[in-house]
Amino acid sequence: MPVSVTDLKRGDILEMGGDPWQIGEVQQQTPSARGAATLVKAKIKNLRTGQTQAKTWRGGDMEQEAEVALRKAQFLYKEGEDFVFMDLESYEQFSMTPAQVGDAAGFMLENIEVRTTLFQDRVIALTLPITVDLKVTDTSPALKGATAQAQMKPAVTQTGVTVMVPSYIETDETIRVDTRDGKFLERAK
Numbered sequence: 073m074p075v076s077v078t079d080l081k082r083g084d085i086l087e088m089g090g091d092p093w094q095i096g097e098v099q100q101q102t103p104s105a106r107g108a109a110t111l112v113k114a115k116i117k118n119l120r121t122g123q124t125q126a127k128t129w130r131g132g133d134m135e136q137e138a139e140v141a142l143r144k145a146q147f148l149y150k151e152g153e154d155f156v157f158m159d160l161e162s163y164e165q166f167s168m169t170p171a172q173v174g175d176a177a178g179f180m181l182e183n184i185e186v187r188t189t190l191f192q193d194r195v196i197a198l199t200l201p202i203t204v205d206l207k208v209t210d211t212s213p214a215l216k217g218a219t220a221q222a223q224m225k226p227a228v229t230q231t232g233v234t235v236m237v238p239s240y241i242e243t244d245e246t247i248r249v250d251t252r253d254g255k256f257l258e259r260a261k
Contacts, residue, residue: 073137077112077129085119087138092119092191100131119189119196122174141190145198147180155180157188157195166195178233179204179251200251205260206230207246211237 084095096115110131117124144160154167179200189197211227223239235249237256246260
């Protein structure tokens with residue numbers, strides 16, 4: 073369905089060159105010269121390849137909205153290097169390569185629910201829950217006599233991702249991590 077570029081907002085997904093592109097930052101500029109057209113500038117990300125770029129349109133331009141579907145899925149297990157998921161609507165299984173999963177691989181726990189984005193019946197992206205609880209498998213012992221300021225130290229979790237945690241966190245504790253930036257939030261209850 074065609075959409076005017078002046079109506080674009082963050083998060084919209086367009087189909088350009090056969091690929092889905094998601095709008096990031098978007099701004100409109102109206103030049104002061106008489107008769108000059110409004111310009112729409114946006115940062116866009118290719119959801120299939122991960123490539124990002126800046127794009128500029130004239131105010132009257134039209135683009136095609138991408139037909140995408142959002143579906144819930146569950147991570148089941150790793151098969152070799154690949155991640156195997158189950159679509160929670162159709163119960164069909166599908167796999168994704170480490171390159172397709174990207175940074176999310178460090179937060180993939182068995183049975184975790186994710187949201188997938190489908191384009192032309194292919195999964196092109198997945199979205200993790202905002203937080204996950206991970207068990208610390210290795211970290212240095214708690215620091216004695218630490219100052220009032222928070223001292224941070226690296227901790228390796230059960231998925232292999234390293235998270236900076238406060239000095240009081242010990243091995244075998246479970247921590248809550250923000251999946252958007254990989255930062256420690258709190259001890260998990």
